Amino acid sequence: MSTSELIVFIVLSILSEIFGTIGGFGSSVFFVPMASYFMAFQTVLGITAIFHLSSNITKIGFFRKGFDKAIILSLGIPAVIFVTVGAFLSKFLDSELLTLGLGFFLILFSLLFILRKDLKILPTTKNAIFGGALSGLLAGLLGTGGAIRGATMSAFDFNKEKFIATSAIIDLGIDLSRSIVYTYNGFVQKEILYLIPILLVVSILGTYIGKLILDKITQAQFKRLVLFLILGIGAVTILTNI
Template sequence: MVFASFLALVAVIAGAVASLAGFGIGSLLTPLLAVKTGISVAVAAIGVAHFTGTALRFLLIRRSVNKKVLLSFGLTSAAGGLTGALLHNVVSNRLLGIVFGGLLILAGTAELTGLAGKIRIKGVFSWFSGALSGLFGGLVGNQGGIRSAALTGFNLGKDEFVATATGIALMVDVARLPVYLAAQWHELIPIWNMIAIASIGVIAGTLFGKRILERLSQDAFTKTVGIILVIIGALMVIRA
């Protein structure tokens, strides 16, 4: 009961963060659920909640999507996501935990130091970073930080950035979620209640996220997310 309540709370926060930044659902929820299920099952389970929240967010802000970026960077990202999902059960849980934790620490550090806002990736490297971010997204359920760093190279406005990042995340989800469900449905059925709690929480956070986060300054918000990512990442590495 205590864990379910905490999962619901974090799900609302994750949905709220994602509604403003375009990512954060997998980063916050996957390591939490992994405490109960292991990282491999958690990635697949949160994939359902991630798809639910991302699809809703896309419907709300789809008019701001940059279609050119969506069809170029997004396609390579979706292809990488499918590849990562196919390799999801091949890589050991220990390695997944280390990679996942390391990514969270790097993403959190980049947010805290301001490096995330200075990274510029252009040309062919944008296509490569799209594929790489999709690969990690399919493999460990976390690609938001890498995707956002890559998207800064396109000089998108704030609304375009969030909407396009959301559209790309949805493309990746469409590519990888069927693989997760086909490979691990027998492990997901026993935890359907946790999946439902996470999904409902993400929906609530997505709908009310901007209102909740408006009271935080951008600097305070960035540092808060960075600290959370570093802490969760460190715990994942230690656990692995």
């Protein structure tokens, strides 16, 4: 990566962290398609998992006013189990197919919630388990499953701090599990290790800025903007890989 490309990468990574913090979906929904322009998709999976480890630790530090233990267990345990399954499967699937799959997923998800503003997921343990399993599987395969987890958690009507802290704790388990599998798969390469300290700083800066913005606006207002951004990213991801 040239110096100019690295600068663009860092700026876009900070924006991904800001949008991910405010939208409540996590930064990977923006970071994965963005990073795919700079490196191979399977390499992106590896660096995203490591980036997310520091990102989630940062979020837990900034939003530590409480978390929901029941959701961590009912949603988090299936997520950790299925992210391991998805991470192993990612080694056997074509990277271009996975990239296109990511694009279609982003478009379908964003359109669903843009067109169906009244869409609600019932706050049941069964739905929490299913949402955790699906979000974990997608995180392992495509690098991002936070959108599904966020949609599932929104049914439980948490305040912003509790929502983000609970999601970050679950995501921490997800990222730790898939980091181990991705490293085993050979996705974490020596050539990209220099990005880890850079992304650590990015995660702290982006989360801090996101928190400042989140304190001044409602989450509902910004989440709608985030949905349109996800839609655009999904469309660009597909068009550039056809």
